Amino acid sequence: MARLLPRKDVVIMGLGWTGSILAQELTTAGLEVLALERGPWRDTASDFNIGYMPDELRYAIRKDLFLQPAQEAMTMRNNRTQTALPMRDYGSFLPGAGVGGAGVHWNGQCWRYAPTDFECKSHLTRRYGARKIAELQLQDWGVTFDEIEHCYDRYEYLCGTSGKAGVIKGVVQPGGNPFEGSRSREYPNPPLKMPYSSSLFTKAALEYGLHPFPSPSANVSRPYVNSLGVAMGECTYCGYCERFGCANYSKSTPQTTILPVLIKKRNFELRTECEVMKINLHPDGKSAKSITYVDATGTEYEQPGDLVILCGYGLMNVRMMFLSGIGKPYDPRTGDGVVGRNYCYQTGGGGATLFFDDKRFNPFMGAGALISAAHDFNGDVFDHSNLDFVGGASISSGQTNGRPIGSRPTPPGTPRWGSQWKAATAATYGHVMNIGGSGSSYATRGNYLDLDPTYTDSHGRPLLRITFDFPDNDIRMQNWVGTQVEKIARSLNPKAMTMGKASKGWNVVPYQSTHNTGGAIMGADPKTSAVNRYLQCWDVSNVFVMGASAFPQNAAVNPTGTVCALAYWAAEAIRDRYIKHPGPLVPA
């Protein structure tokens, strides 16, 4: 029998980026907020000690900071004809664990989505007709870029995002991305200093007629004091961003931007190593009553709260909705139901690896977003009328790291092991650059999430099942972008070159991206979305669901900026409207 605890105004599951933003905003609004975090407390000096943080074996290979399958596994299959099996190790994507969540170990690529991304279905239908997108299950977000522009701005000024604006108040800015949505002001910090590889790409892209620009980076280019008064140190280009905590207070994480202020608030409480079991609903099923959780000793508690906010990783939020009976589960046979719908990912492949003799790139100087990009082939920037796909990719080149275990490129034809391989890695290191493409991932009827019928976790709860393969549209798109990448790469006259290719058969072993989206998508219609435009559950109005689970389909660039902008958007709606008049913010 769970021990009943005194109620709180707000109970948050998960203290990563969205949990920290919601807790900060709602404590400022005067509410009593409790955060339940499954993992441990983590802070920079104790847990990301500069002396041992650059330990590639511990953090990048053995994945010390990540969720382990023993804690929560998932099953996967490529389509409904297969039987899903549990992932024995996280590989394709790496969810976070502990305070800060995946916000601790991200690369810091801090993007906004384009205005057309938010109106994907209506925009493409208007421009190309409904037949063009018939094989896909595209939807609009129910919110526009312009509506959440100020939320992107808040997040960027929280992070000290370092970049160059492309469009300010409708005016194109030289050196930025001319295809971005109009922003209200410049980034808070100038771009990182671009490495040689990026400058070569920039030159080649310009000659090809593209519009390259420095990627926005949440690793700050100079000392910065953020909008909460919290200070950050200048990025040292150490190249230990993704999979690592930042030892230099340079990468924006909940720890370096919000938690120093939040954790001292009297109306905020954090309980770590407390795993949420389920959300308990009132008998009518229309509102949540409490959360049941288990602490590190295995003791079960019932925590009542007036408002419940799911701030776990998107996949976990969706599973929690299933486990709690919130929202109608999606059925891929009929297309009915909302929870689990429109699961998407990120399309890769189509990248080039360029080998040189006469160029030295010093790849050990890196940062997670030390990248030059071009968006001429992103989203619907280019005309798809005569192309057999929709969507696009951000093409880019940069140096995120040159770490000794994972960064050992060899020219084509090199043996995979032995003395020749060793000699080739030594000779090649420092003489290689990449031009990559990160592509959009569009929803289909058959890609979805549900609960696995066979496998359970240590508490006996069904695991989440992912049914996913790369849609044909996305593969055609990515390989078309690849032909553009190849032309740019060839213009740099490398000694040798390899080209990647997008193909069917999503595989969970090699790392691709931690950009899992959908499953609890937002929208204007309760028949096709799980949450409304404020991320409020249509069915259970005192439950809000943050995260990329809200994306109806995924755009080409990294999702964190949009995840956090939506968190501010939801927080504002709760603060300005929900607190005064609890209940549905949008009539169903």
Added chain:
Amino acid sequence: MKRAVAVLGVAVLACATAAQAAPDPARIAAGHYQAILADCLGCHTAPGGKPFAGGLVLETPFGKLATPNITPDRDTGIGGWSPAQFRDAIKSGVAPGGRRLYPAMPYPSYARISDADINDLWTYLGTVAPVRNRVNVNLLSFPFNIRALMVGWNWLFFKPAAAASKPGKSADLIRGEYLVNGPGHCGACHTPKNLFGADRAAALTGASLSGWFAPDITAQARRGVGSWRVGELVTYLKSGHNSHSMASGPMAEVIENSTAQMRDTDLSAIAAYLKDVPGDGASPTALAANGARMKAGAALYEENCQGCHNPGGDGQSIIFPPLAANPVVQQASAETLIRVVLAGTQAAQTARAPTAAAMPSFAWRLDDAQVADILTYIRNAWGNAAGAVSPNRVARSRAALQRR
């Protein structure tokens, strides 16, 4: 007659209730400010404990003392005291019943506080939440656990002097002198002590306590605050850092509990006074950069330190303190530096500077000779000058930290 007594009793009770129910808000506020000036909270609150409920263990050269509960709880706090008894304790170190306080309670400094201010403080303390928390104060071992010894100590060292008149000094300097040497009791940490734990003559020139070295805060140009502008000193006391240095350790607590909440005019007065306290003119010559230890230290600095503190030692003053020209780096004793490198430390957290960034521990990574070389280097690079640090000195601190 009985009835008359009863009526009288009721009247007395009514008076007492009225007196307790309605202390003058102005007097409470004034008393609260006295508590800030005297930093009562800092010592009389245990880590994670209720405000003023005592229980913080102070490490003195003579052993450990736990601070008493000064909430108005009648049984375990000071709720049963009279205002006069409170005044005696604060100003003379004598608690009710003639019990002698140890001078860890800075009554020699508090003797400067006026009776009116102490009455305000008493009024304020009467309004804080009473907490039942019985503290066993005296954790000292024989013979220091004998409180009566303090009679002799007071006879030798206690000079409850009133403020000397200082002809020609500005009001700011007079106020600053009072705040520093009176309620602020800065000398409790920053003035060197004799064998009996009493102040030596060289006031505010820096002293060792609890594994830290409280730095020289005279106007000494290199080790003290002589090169700081008054505004910079105010910024430091208000926020916990300025472009020269950053507070951590015991001073971080003083800033959080006391100086960050002081009035700017009082902080300016403190700054003006400290810059008026003449420092020791002597200044060592920097060690030669080409010495073996300096070269080893420079190489280790590059590997371990410059990612945050920068190659030129100029830091990033909003988050990582500069080491060049930082007085803390150039103290006569390297005790604080050794401790910070071995155990790490966390900056003060204030409303103006909420980051409270922390330096990680390097004890697991650097041996005694490496720590000594790094510290010798940073104490003598970029224009700094201070004595070399020996591996033995590091070993002593390492052993002491391990005992904690």
